[in-house]
Amino acid sequence: xxxxxxxxxxxxxxxxxxxxxxxxxxxxxxxxxxxxxxxxxxxxxxxxxxxxxxxxxxxxxxxxxxxxxxxxxxxxxxxxxxxxxxxxxxxxxxxxxxxxxxxxxxxxxxxxxxxxxxxxxxxxxxxxxxxxxxxxxxxxxxxxxxxxxxxxxxxxxxxxxxxxxxxxxxxxxxxxxxxxxxxxxxxxxxxxxxxxxxxxxxxxxxxxxxxxxxxxxxxxxxxxxxxxxxxxxxxxxxxxxxxxxxxxxxxxxxxxxxxxxxxxxxxxxxxxxxxxxxxxxxxxxxxxxxxxxxxxxxxxxxxxxxxxxxxxxxxxxxxxxxxxxxxxxxxxxxxxxxxxxxxxxxxxxxxxxxxxxxxxxxxxxxxxxxxxxxxxxxxxxxxxxxxxxxxxxxxxxxxxxxxxxxxxxxxxxxxxxxxxxxxxxxxxxxxxxxxxxxxxxxxxxxxxxxxxxxxxxxxxxxxxxxxxxxxxxxxxxxxxxxxxxxxxxxxxxxxxxxxxxxxxxxxxxxxxxxxxxxxxxxxxxxxxxxxxxxxxxxxxxxxxxxxxxxxxxxxxxxxxxxxxxxxxxxxxxxxxxxxxxxxxxxxxxxxxxxxxxxxxxxxxxxxxxxxxxxxxxxxxxxxxxxxxxxxxxxxxxxxxxxxxxxxxxxxxxxxxxx
Numbered sequence: 001x002x003x004x005x006x007x008x009x010x011x012x013x014x015x016x017x018x019x020x021x022x023x024x025x026x027x028x029x030x031x032x033x034x035x036x037x038x039x040x041x042x043x044x045x046x047x048x049x050x051x052x053x054x055x056x057x058x059x060x061x062x063x064x065x066x067x068x069x070x071x072x073x074x075x076x077x078x079x080x081x082x083x084x085x086x087x088x089x090x091x092x093x094x095x096x097x098x099x100x101x102x103x104x105x106x107x108x109x110x111x112x113x114x115x116x117x118x119x120x121x122x123x124x125x126x127x128x129x130x131x132x133x134x135x136x137x138x139x140x141x142x143x144x145x146x147x148x149x150x151x152x153x154x155x156x157x158x159x160x161x162x163x164x165x166x167x168x169x170x171x172x173x174x175x176x177x178x179x180x181x182x183x184x185x186x187x188x189x190x191x192x193x194x195x196x197x198x199x200x201x202x203x204x205x206x207x208x209x210x211x212x213x214x215x216x217x218x219x220x221x222x223x224x225x226x227x228x229x230x231x232x233x234x235x236x237x238x239x240x241x242x243x244x245x246x247x248x249x250x251x252x253x254x255x256x257x258x259x260x261x262x263x264x265x266x267x268x269x270x271x272x273x274x275x276x277x278x279x280x281x282x283x284x285x286x287x288x289x290x291x292x293x294x295x296x297x298x299x300x301x302x303x304x305x306x307x308x309x310x311x312x313x314x315x316x317x318x319x320x321x322x323x324x325x326x327x328x329x330x331x332x333x334x335x336x337x338x339x340x341x342x343x344x345x346x347x348x349x350x351x352x353x354x355x356x357x358x359x360x361x362x363x364x365x366x367x368x369x370x371x372x373x374x375x376x377x378x379x380x381x382x383x384x385x386x387x388x389x390x391x392x393x394x395x396x397x398x399x400x401x402x403x404x405x406x407x408x409x410x411x412x413x414x415x416x417x418x419x420x421x422x423x424x425x426x427x428x429x430x431x432x433x434x435x436x437x438x439x440x441x442x443x444x445x446x447x448x449x450x451x452x453x454x455x456x457x458x459x460x461x462x463x464x465x466x467x468x469x470x471x472x473x474x475x476x477x478x479x480x481x482x483x484x485x486x487x488x489x490x491x492x493x494x495x496x497x498x499x500x501x502x503x504x505x506x507x508x509x510x511x512x513x514x515x516x517x518x519x520x521x522x523x524x525x526x527x528x529x530x531x532x533x534x535x536x537x538x539x540x541x542x543x544x545x546x547x548x549x550x551x552x553x554x555x556x557x558x559x560x561x562x563x564x565x566x567x568x569x570x571x572x573x574x575x576x577x578x579x580x581x582x583x584x585x586x587x588x589x590x591x592x593x594x595x596x597x598x599x600x601x602x603x604x605x606x607x608x609x610x611x612x613x614x615x616x617x618x619x620x621x622x623x624x625x626x627x628x629x630x631x632x633x634x635x636x637x638x639x640x641x642x643x644x645x646x647x648x649x650x651x652x653x654x655x656x657x658x
Contacts, residue, residue: 005078005145008035010138014081014099021052024087025066028079028101037077038103043544044072046570048101055179055233056090059188060257063123064089064096072544073103078119080141082133092257098132119145124191171202171267174222175229176236178209179252189231189255196259202267209237216241227266231255246270305376306369306407307499313368314502314600317361322599322606324355365502366390366403370410373403377411378418381431385410385439392447399459400499406447413439474514474591481515482522482587482623486579489526489561489568498523502600513596517610520559521595521620522587524603526579527556527563528620529627533635536628540635545570556624559603567631574634582627589619 009031011017018024025048032038047070051057057065064087079101086095100119122128128144135141175193179185190206197204205225207217209232216238228247230236231254246269248262255262324332328351335341335352343349367390374386389406393399398406417435446452484497501519505512534541534549541549548566555563568575596611610616 003146004076005080005142006035007138007142009077009079010141011079011081012135012138012141013084014087015083015085018081018083018087019085021064021066021087021089022049024064024081024083024099025049025101028081028099029103031079032073032077032101032103035077037074038070038072039074040072040542040544042542042570044068044070044103046544046566047072049570050565055185055251055253057185058089058091058096059123059253060091060093061126061129062086062093062095062097063091063129064099065102065123065185066099067102067104069104069106071106073105075105077103078145079103080132080145082135082141098129121187121191124188124195171227171270172225173197173202173204173227173229173263173266174217174225174242175204175206175255176209176232176242177206177252177255178232178234178236185233185252185256189252189259192256192259193229193231193262196263200260200263202263204263209234227270229255229262229266231262246274302373302376302408302411303404304495306371306373306404307495309372309375310365310369310499310502313361313364317358317363317365318502318505318600319602319606320354320358320361322358322602322609324351324353324358325598326606326608327351328355362505363394366394366400369400369499370403370407373407374410374414377408378414381418381435381439382411382414384436385413385443388440389443389447392444392452393455396448396452396456397459398447398452398455400502401459402447402452402455405451405455406443409446409451410439410443413442475588477515478518478522478587478589478591479584480587481518482525482583482585483580485519485522485561485587486526486583487576489564489576489579494523494561505598505600510596513598513611514591514594516600517595517597517616518587518590520597520601520603521590521616522583522623523561524556524559524620525582525586525623525627526561526568526575527552528624529556529579529582529631530564530567530575531556532624532628533631537632537636540632542570557604559601571635574631578627578630578634581630582623582625584623585626586619586623589622590616593619595619 009028011027011031014024014027017027022045026041026045029038029041029044029048032044033041038044047068048066051068052066057067059065066089081099081101083095083097083099086097087099088094089096089099100123102119131144132141135144175190177186177189177193179189186208190208193206194204205217205221207215219241222241225245228242228245230239230242230247230249231252232249233252236242246266248266248269250262328335328348332348332351332355335348335355338349338353338356341349342353367387370390370393371383371386374382374389376382386407389410390403393402393406396402414435417438422430481497481501484493487493497519501512501516505516530545531549531552534546534552538546538549545567548563552563552567564575564579568579593612593615595613595616597606597616598609599606602609604617607613607617
């Protein structure tokens with residue numbers, strides 16, 4: 001490991017200073033700061049927390065590997081801690097007693113990343129981890145990790161591989177591993193799969209798509225393979241190379257923790273003749289999730305798949321409509337088709353052109369929502385019945401609710417068809433002809449003749465309810481929408497509230513315009529509040545947060561709620577409640593003032609399209625002030641109680657240490 005780790009970066013009694021993963025990361029990171037390897041402690045820990053939020057970094061065998069790439073790291077660095085009591089890093093088998101904090105610069109070169117990847121592979125060696133547990137001094141542990149002292153190999157009784165005759169080739173597997181950071185899990189999964197394959201007498205070739213790039217498997221190796229394993233949490237690059245083979249597609253931690261099961265599963269699929277089309281399937285982060293997840297989790301991921309693909313249509317179509325209104329006035333929707341009447345020198349004609357293009361883009365919202373909900377459930381075969389069901393929902397005026405139902409029904413129908421055992425000669429035409437034909441017919445029948453009319457009546461009732469909202473009812477709805485927009489800052493709850501508002505815009509009613517106004521106003525508050533707080537009381541924030549605060553002004557004004565995520569990742573217990581309080585105030589005021597909005601996006605740039613624009617801006621300002629005041633108050637209380645925190649590391653001390 002060269003000098004990535006020294007004795008100063010080793011703590012063999014980590015449990016004396018830390019009893020949680022956050023405290024462990026801070027304790028080890030402080031050692032990096034003292035050596036000048038990290039320039040901003042809080043900024044670096046925020047990056048570590050953001051990586052931890054993507055997926056727990058605990059591994060079976062008592063190992064925790066918090067890690068990240070960060071602009072606050074000056075050179076690739078590794079700190080090691082040993083905790084007799086154990087610290088929970090989310091591993092299935094319990095707490096970790098060996099903790100490795102890996103810090104990579106944002107622009108780390110391939111050589112350094114390769115060294116870090118070699119550590120990840122070493123962690124799969126029981127002899128290496130046993131030697132670390134037995135190391136008596138920090139110097140010995142650092143030398144062992146650097147490779148200057150060899151660990152005594154532990155000989156395991158491996159199962160005898162299945163006997164192979166001279167005429168029979170061993171089963172051949174190609175695998176791809178990847179993780180969000182591309183430093184640790186990518187290579188640990190590869191090592192784990194290779195060990196399991198050797199024990200089973202299986203030939204395996206693994207392509208590690210890590211941060212230092214990757215070397216593609218030779219086409220001949222892929223062609224000769226009997227099966228494919230994808231252990232990944234980011235999309236596999238050039239996935240189409242593996243099409244047409246039995247495939248197991250899981251998250252990267254499954255590759256680390258249960259490689260033997262994955263090998264057995266792909267062998268079973270090959271024996272049954274099950275062929276996949278992996279080129280079109282999204283990564284487990286994007287798809288329905290791992291086996292064993294609850295239906296609530298899967299349903300959320302399916303719905304988010306539809307909403308995520310719908311948002312670009314919302315942004316493009318909605319802003320084009322907004323520009324049309326801004327240029328041509330509210331009567332632009334009555335303009336004749338530009339195919340029949342268009343004057344090149346007439347601003348009204350250009351406004352009508354923008355409005356009509358935006359209207360067509362907006363007309364795809366429900367079909368796209370339904371199509372990609374079905375896609376999230378059943379992969380590419382779900383697209384056709386999903387889009388058909390969504391189009392029917394528009395035709396029968398079932399609206400947004402009809403699109404949700406159509407997508408779920410289409411996905412369920414395709415999943416049911418895929419479970420039917422099909423003779424081998426017919427498998428080739430299943431995804432192209434049979435599945436689209438049968439599933440579209442079933443979905444069309446159900447939407448037209450069974451559930452379409454009740455959903456259309458429910459949609460109409462919802463629209464009438466929104467139009468009739470006034471007084472306390474409207475304010476309560478505004479509070480709820482504001483809380484949802486600010487709870488997870490662009491996450492599932494935020495997207496649900498936003499999708500609800502956008503889905504109502506197609507109805508063109510005053511109530512739906514009020515909901516859209518409240519949602520956008522509340523979504524602007526968190527980044528604006530953080531920007532204001534860093535301006536008013538900058539000493540309560542790190543240098544990095546103050547820099548992020550400058551960008552948050554623009555992000556908040558543009559209705560990009562995600563601009564507050566860096567602040568929430570670093571201090572969620574203070575930032576998120578503050579943001580929710582301000583969002584609730586803004587949502588309530590927007591509804592109480594009767595503000596309306598015809599555009600689904602744009603922030604302050606679509607103010608000319610906002611009804612009661614002055615009061616709308618007042619609502620945003622009020623919520624921003626409330627959130628900023630709360631976060632300043634909560635952070636100030638923390639600063640006045642230093643005995644509960646580790647010693648502060650201000651910028652001057654960091655500079656001297658560097």
